[in-house]
Amino acid sequence: MRYFQVNDQCNGCLACVQNCPANALRAEDGGANRVLSHNMARCARCGNCYRICPQGAIEFQFMLENGWDEVKSLELVYCSVCGVPIYTVDYRRTLSEKLGKPSEPVCSKHRDEVARAAKAHFLKGRSPDKGGVVI
Structure with a gap:
């Protein structure tokens, strides 16, 4: 599970990218698509992206769960x-x-x-x- 999730309400306005104090969000336009990316290592988990998003597209609650993602299983x-x-x-x-x-x-x-x-x-x-x- 990724802790930073965006729902179907995202319209690519870039308010989150422009207002992220940690530069943990970026947008890349290429071909016919705009790709939004999040870097968890840079993220301060401040919630600014969540508060600033006019569409309510950022699912911030997952970032507050403090869960673990399984990365590998060894015998x-x-x-x-x-x-x-x-x-x-x-x-x-x-x-x-x-x-x-x-x-x-x-x-x-x-x-x-x-x-x-x-x-x-x-x-x-x-x-x-x-x-x-x-x-």
Whole structure:
């Protein structure tokens, strides 16, 4: 949903464009059309366009809703121990490329447990008095 919306009452008079203090509105004439554009990053949400429009064409209430527009949906990877979501499939791919190997998907709570188990397995059978060499 776009937060700046104009209804069918707009006749292209440009009162909104000419009176926008933030220069968030513009009009471009090309071919057979006049195209009105709004830049949300520039918009001060002052409502001047809404107040000045003689046609009542600007639907300002959408700009006051403070809603979120979904921009992307990404598949999640879950901790292999407890099942909580930890990152996305795409992030895991990036991580694997940087590490040069796939990583075990574990949350921060279980990461230490997995590391301790791996260390214990690695050290099993080594003699500390012989410099770590297996006899």
